[in-house]
Amino acid sequence: MSIPQRLLVATDFSAGADRAADAAIELALVWKARVDWVHVVPEPSHALTPSSDALITSFVEHQHHEAREALSALEERARSRGLESEGHLPAGRPGPAVARCAEEIGSDCVVVGSHGRTGLSALLVGSVAEKILNASPVSVLCVRPGPFPGSKAGSRGTLVYGEDLAATEHRAAAAELAESFDCRVVAVHGVELPPVSMADSSFAPPPELLRDSVTEARERIHELWKESEKPTEVVVELGDPATLLCDEALR
Numbered sequence: 001m002s003i004p005q006r007l008l009v010a011t012d013f014s015a016g017a018d019r020a021a022d023a024a025i026e027l028a029l030v031w032k033a034r035v036d037w038v039h040v041v042p043e044p045s046h047a048l049t050p051s052s053d054a055l056i057t058s059f060v061e062h063q064h065h066e067a068r069e070a071l072s073a074l075e076e077r078a079r080s081r082g083l084e085s086e087g088h089l090p091a092g093r094p095g096p097a098v099a100r101c102a103e104e105i106g107s108d109c110v111v112v113g114s115h116g117r118t119g120l121s122a123l124l125v126g127s128v129a130e131k132i133l134n135a136s137p138v139s140v141l142c143v144r145p146g147p148f149p150g151s152k153a154g155s156r157g158t159l160v161y162g163e164d165l166a167a168t169e170h171r172a173a174a175a176e177l178a179e180s181f182d183c184r185v186v187a188v189h190g191v192e193l194p195p196v197s198m199a200d201s202s203f204a205p206p207p208e209l210l211r212d213s214v215t216e217a218r219e220r221i222h223e224l225w226k227e228s229e230k231p232t233e234v235v236v237e238l239g240d241p242a243t244l245l246c247d248e249a250l251r
Contacts, residue, residue, distance in 0.1 A: 003180055004139075006034045008107035010098045010132055013039070013070050020113035020143040025078055027111075027141075030180060034084040036105060037074045039067045040097040041089060064089065095131035103137055110140045139173075160249040162241060163187040163221050163234075175228055184231040187221050188248045190241030210238060 009024045011017040021037075028035045041063050071087030078085035088105070090097045102110055112129045133140045159181065161174040178185045191213050193205070218236040225232045235248055 003031050003176055004033055004109035006107045008036045008038055008102050008110050010038050010112045016113035020111050023143045024111040025081055028083050035078045037071050037087040038098055038101045039071055039089055040094045041067060041091045043091050094128045095135035098132050099135040099137055108138050110136050110138060113143050157183050158186055159183050160186045162245045163189045165220055178230045186233045186235060186248060187225060188245050189217050189221060189236045190244040191217060191238050
C-alpha cells in the first residue's frame with residue numbers, strides 16, 4: 001500500500017459522516033491528497049399506481065437538489081483548506097454505487113463514517129459502512145464516533161497494528177502510515193486457543209506449548225519489524241486477536 005493520493009468520502013450528511021469528512025480532510029492535508037465526495041441517491045420505486053409517477057419524479061428531483069447543495073458545501077469545505085475536491089451523485093445501492101464511483105474516478109481509499117450502533121439498533125438499521133467495506137475495490141477507512149486527531153505538527157502518538165505473521169502488504173501499509181504520521185507502532189498478535197468441546201482437560205494444550213507459541217510469535221514479530229525506523233512495541237498474548245487489538249488500542 002502506498003500513501004493514498006485520492007480519497008473518496010461516502011456521505012449521507014449525518015453526524016457520523018461529518019466526522020468522516022473531518023478525518024478525510026485532515027488526512028488529505030497530511031498526505032497532500034485530493035478529496036472527492038459521494039452521496040448515493042436511492043433509485044425510485046414505481047410500485048405504486050401510475051398516477052404516482054409525477055409525485056415520485058418530484059421527490060427524486062428534490063432529493064437531488066438537496067444532495068447537490070450539501071455536496072457543494074463539502075467541496076467548499078475542502079477547497080477552503082487548499083485541497084482539490086469534487087462531489088459525485090450516483091443512484092443505486094450504497095455498496096455497489098460507492099465501489100463503482102471509486103473505480104471510475106481512480107480513488108485509492110474510501111472513507112466512511114460509522115454510527116457506532118450495537119445490538120438491536122445495528123440489526124434494525126444495518127451497516128452501510130459494512131456494505132461499502134465488502135464492495136469496495138480499494139482500502140476503506142471506517143471512522144468511528146469520537147474525536148479525530150488533527151493535522152498538528154509533531155508526534156501523533158501510536159498506531160496499533162494487527163500482526164498475523166503473514167500479510168506482508170498489511171505490514172508495509174502500517175509502516176507507511178506510521179511514517180506519514182510520525183508515530184510509534186504497537187504490533188499485536190493473539191495466539192488463539194484451539195476449541196475444546198469436551199470437559200475432559202486432557203484435550204487442552206499443555207501450558208509449555210502455549211508458552212512456546214507466545215515466545216515464538218513474539219520473536220518472529222521482532223524479526224519482521226527489525227528494519228522499521230519507527231519505535232515498535234510487540235504485544236503477544238493468548239486470546240482472541242480482535243479483542244486483544246481493541247483492548248490494546250484503548251490502553
